[in-house]
Amino acid sequence: MKDKSIPVFLERRSYRQRRLMDAARLLPLLGALLWMVPLLWPRVQPAQGSETAAVSTSSAILYMFAVWMFLALAALFLSVMLDTKAETRDPRDD
Amino acid sequence: MATLNILIAVCLGYVAMLFAVAFMAERAALRGRGNWLRSPWIYTLSLSIYCTAWTFYGAVGYAARSGLEFMTIYLGPTLVMIGWWWALRKMVRIGRTQRITSVADLISSRYGKSGVLAVCVTLLAVVGITPYISLQLQSVTLSFSSFAVSDAEGAELIATYDTALWVAVGLAMFTILFGTRNLDANERHHGVVMAIAVEAVVKLFALIAVGVFVVWGLAGGVGPMMERIDASQIGQWQVNGGRWAGLTLLSAAAFLTLPRMFQVLVVENEDEGHLRTAAWAFPTYLMLMSLFVVPIAVMGLELMPPGSNPDQFVLTVPLSQGRDGLAMLSFLGGFSSATSMVIVAAIALATMVSNHIVMPIFLRVTQGGASGPTDVRHVVILARRMSIGVVLGLGYLYYKVSGGGTALAAIGLVSFAGLAQLLPAMIGGIFWRGATRNGALAGLLVGFAIWAWSLLLPQFGGGALSPGVMEQGPWGISWLRPEAMFGIEGVDPLLHAALWSLSLNALVFVVVSLISFPSPLERLQGAQFVNIFEHSSNPQSWSGGIAQSEDLMIMAQRILGPAEAQSFFQTEAARQGLAGYLPEPTPDFLARLERELSGAVGGATAHAMVAQIMGAATVSVEDLLAVADETAQMMEYSSQLEAKSSELTRTARQLRAANEKLTQLSVQKDAFLSQISHELRTPMTSIRAFSEILRDADGLQPKDLTRYASIIHAEAIRLTRLLDDLLDLSVLENGQVSLNIREGLLSDVISHSIAATGADMHALRVRRVGPASEVMLNTDLDRLAQVFINLIANAQKYCDAERPELTIEVNRRGGRIIVDFIDNGSGIPPEAQSMVFEKFYRVADRQAGGAGLGLAICREIMARLGGTLGYLPGQGGGAFRVSLPAAQRMAAR
Numbered sequence: 001m002k003d004k005s006i007p008v009f010l011e012r013r014s015y016r017q018r019r020l021m022d023a024a025r026l027l028p029l030l031g032a033l034l035w036m037v038p039l040l041w042p043r044v045q046p047a048q049g050s051e052t053a054a055v056s057t058s059s060a061i062l063y064m065f066a067v068w069m070f071l072a073l074a075a076l077f078l079s080v081m082l083d084t085k086a087e088t089r090d091p092r093d094d
Numbered sequence: 095m096a097t098l099n100i101l102i103a104v105c106l107g108y109v110a111m112l113f114a115v116a117f118m119a120e121r122a123a124l125r126g127r128g129n130w131l132r133s134p135w136i137y138t139l140s141l142s143i144y145c146t147a148w149t150f151y152g153a154v155g156y157a158a159r160s161g162l163e164f165m166t167i168y169l170g171p172t173l174v175m176i177g178w179w180w181a182l183r184k185m186v187r188i189g190r191t192q193r194i195t196s197v198a199d200l201i202s203s204r205y206g207k208s209g210v211l212a213v214c215v216t217l218l219a220v221v222g223i224t225p226y227i228s229l230q231l232q233s234v235t236l237s238f239s240s241f242a243v244s245d246a247e248g249a250e251l252i253a254t255y256d257t258a259l260w261v262a263v264g265l266a267m268f269t270i271l272f273g274t275r276n277l278d279a280n281e282r283h284h285g286v287v288m289a290i291a292v293e294a295v296v297k298l299f300a301l302i303a304v305g306v307f308v309v310w311g312l313a314g315g316v317g318p319m320m321e322r323i324d325a326s327q328i329g330q331w332q333v334n335g336g337r338w339a340g341l342t343l344l345s346a347a348a349f350l351t352l353p354r355m356f357q358v359l360v361v362e363n364e365d366e367g368h369l370r371t372a373a374w375a376f377p378t379y380l381m382l383m384s385l386f387v388v389p390i391a392v393m394g395l396e397l398m399p400p401g402s403n404p405d406q407f408v409l410t411v412p413l414s415q416g417r418d419g420l421a422m423l424s425f426l427g428g429f430s431s432a433t434s435m436v437i438v439a440a441i442a443l444a445t446m447v448s449n450h451i452v453m454p455i456f457l458r459v460t461q462g463g464a465s466g467p468t469d470v471r472h473v474v475i476l477a478r479r480m481s482i483g484v485v486l487g488l489g490y491l492y493y494k495v496s497g498g499g500t501a502l503a504a505i506g507l508v509s510f511a512g513l514a515q516l517l518p519a520m521i522g523g524i525f526w527r528g529a530t531r532n533g534a535l536a537g538l539l540v541g542f543a544i545w546a547w548s549l550l551l552p553q554f555g556g557g558a559l560s561p562g563v564m565e566q567g568p569w570g571i572s573w574l575r576p577e578a579m580f581g582i583e584g585v586d587p588l589l590h591a592a593l594w595s596l597s598l599n600a601l602v603f604v605v606v607s608l609i610s611f612p613s614p615l616e617r618l619q620g621a622q623f624v625n626i627f628e629h630s631s632n633p634q635s636w637s638g639g640i641a642q643s644e645d646l647m648i649m650a651q652r653i654l655g656p657a658e659a660q661s662f663f664q665t666e667a668a669r670q671g672l673a674g675y676l677p678e679p680t681p682d683f684l685a686r687l688e689r690e691l692s693g694a695v696g697g698a699t700a701h702a703m704v705a706q707i708m709g710a711a712t713v714s715v716e717d718l719l720a721v722a723d724e725t726a727q728m729m730e731y732s733s734q735l736e737a738k739s740s741e742l743t744r745t746a747r748q749l750r751a752a753n754e755k756l757t758q759l760s761v762q763k764d765a766f767l768s769q770i771s772h773e774l775r776t777p778m779t780s781i782r783a784f785s786e787i788l789r790d791a792d793g794l795q796p797k798d799l800t801r802y803a804s805i806i807h808a809e810a811i812r813l814t815r816l817l818d819d820l821l822d823l824s825v826l827e828n829g830q831v832s833l834n835i836r837e838g839l840l841s842d843v844i845s846h847s848i849a850a851t852g853a854d855m856h857a858l859r860v861r862r863v864g865p866a867s868e869v870m871l872n873t874d875l876d877r878l879a880q881v882f883i884n885l886i887a888n889a890q891k892y893c894d895a896e897r898p899e900l901t902i903e904v905n906r907r908g909g910r911i912i913v914d915f916i917d918n919g920s921g922i923p924p925e926a927q928s929m930v931f932e933k934f935y936r937v938a939d940r941q942a943g944g945a946g947l948g949l950a951i952c953r954e955i956m957a958r959l960g961g962t963l964g965y966l967p968g969q970g971g972g973a974f975r976v977s978l979p980a981a982q983r984m985a986a987r
Contacts (some may be wrong), residue, residue: 021179024177024178024179025177025179025180027176027177028173028174028176028177028180029177031172031173031176032173032342035169035173035342036338036339036342038162038331038333038338039335039338039339041331042331054330054331054332055330055331056324056329056330056331057162057323057324057326057328057330057331057388058320058321058323058324058329060162060331061162061320061388064162064165065381065385068377068381069381071176071377072374072377072378072381073374074176075175075176075373075374075377076374078373078374079370079371079373079374082370
């Protein structure tokens, strides 16, 4: 029983690590995508008065910082998850 | 109102504190107590030199002018940092394994340690960073004058003294003091990094303090602030989409390629694991830095009179509200941003200039690293110090020439676009094996030329390019107009320049890489860099003779310093199993040496220096196979063949050695046999002769009969003795002898031996001296006595003095008992001393008549007893020394 369960556990663990690495690779792409969303927003046409109302700066700020916070938290999560593995490998790390 | 004098005093106090912090950090690192210096937090904070005075003052001005576009400058680095798993991790690993010292070193190392490429990158970096440094000087100067506005005396002061010059000189001194204190093998500056970390905290705190004051102190909370923002002139989304995406890309590129960023990201990195923390902590830092930019800008637009410089809102808003303390803090924040950037940029540039421009020239002029009396370390450090001075001087000059009028953000972006030209070569280098030196060089030159033409030169206003050139292009070629290349007009100049330079740069880089062919070293380095996580082995092989080791040592001493070089060489020699300081110049050792040197003088220079001593670099078959691993089986097969062939060579060598030994043994055996037959023949001949006489001769006198028979008897005894000795020797030599270990007093053994030889009855006088003869022995006493008897008998036989005398002296030395047998004869002639222990050797053919086996047997016996027997020269006579392991205890006295 025990002998069987251990390799399964390890495999699953390294599988999880692989997927975390994938997530770490994909996160900047997601971030870039989210931050390029403002390209779609209608903006003030300096010359003639615009018909559609431009996005207000306050909501733009809210959106930008929300994405920013999300990215930082996601990176924190990933780095902690990937960190535990490094710690078992190298006990000097604090 | 704060007077300028107070400001200057605070400023100097702050700098003094930085000095103290840097000094203490250096001290702690030197004493090995700098563990806290290596924390990921310090690393993260040191990255904040990305936020220069430009971001501190300029971002607010930028926001006041064009709304949220300022954010792009932070978005790029955030994305790069979050994507550390892609590029940064790889760069840090490469930087650590290859001992990379700068961005120029990285690129030149990747492309076959090319010196030309290193020079190009260095020049580009110097040209690109100069405006940036001048920007810092400008911002500090501006902030001084912002204070001076309210202080008439101060304004006078500002007018009389050139603030920028003083700031430049002060920064140069700080940088020289802490950036070039020592030529560290791994090029890390704990003091500087620590000072930067402190400055990072100061500037973040200052900006947040001003922001909190603006939002809660002036606007009355978050809600009202948001309303004010929407009501202001930047209240609506007005960002140009092209600039939004382009600037994000540009700042991401610059984050990787700026020399100062490379310095803190890669060179000063202590531990790859720190990236994990920085990956989320640095984006958070950037977010906090930009959190209050828009509120401050909006408040500034509202409160300040129209026409005031928005770049100074961070200072002028608190000043206008009478918050002098806050303004002071904010000033320190800006000051921190400027100084930290200039310090690190100057260190990074100085390293590049000294490693890639000054050192190669110096080496060429002095004809190689190994000759000449100069200490190269001093040259390197001097070159760095001069370079720091030159870099800051250039920044100051640019500030003076450009007039310092342009908005802060614009200058910063010019630099970004210039440095971004390194991106294709850098990213291509670490991800694409096909990238070649020629491709990188061509791409760089094209990108740099377009950038300089379309962005840098127009910056100088009317001075550099005439309005005619701007409008009609050079020599009337309209499609070369700086701000409308290839006939495309109306694009934002920055975007226009960045677009054309980067895309053509990348295109040329790829195309030239595709059509050119790399050198072996280039391919090898390419494989090393791209597959850094698979193999972090040594980059290339050298081969050479032992004679060159000494030259290498001389060179290394002058670069690394004698102590470090000697210990490095000693370790290497020990690793090869050699004693002393000179290891064999194996490829392994040379690769390690080169890496050690490249930590001090850069990869290309180190390579050139080793090459000068070792001759051309050779790339081994194994290395080449590693490069050409397109066909894995092929490589596998070849390396198997190679392994087999080397195994065969080894076996052949072993066989040859065995054969040699056998031949030698055979010769020895022949010599022994002929010796023995000679020894046997002499007595046999006389036995035969006398027995024939006895048989054939008639009428022999009884007296003669007795005489002949006794001769035959004596010869037979001699034969028997000879055969006994031979048997004894063979038993001893084969180790078949069984020892009869007993306990006994050494003095007893000696007395017994003297008695057995009857030495006392004869002419030989025996003198026994030495305090230690009452020693208890635990050995084969009979065998030992045999040795003593032999030695005493020898003295009897050979001592040719008129009154022969034998001294037996017993001593204890260390764990051994020494028994010396010294007679007062003429001793053994020097040329015979090494021979007396050989079988059948006799010093003189006197009648003494031994077979010449006695000493050989004695020596064998002593070896069996765990002792030695040797001739002791220089005692005024024949002298033999017997040395024995001491028994466990002394005899009771």
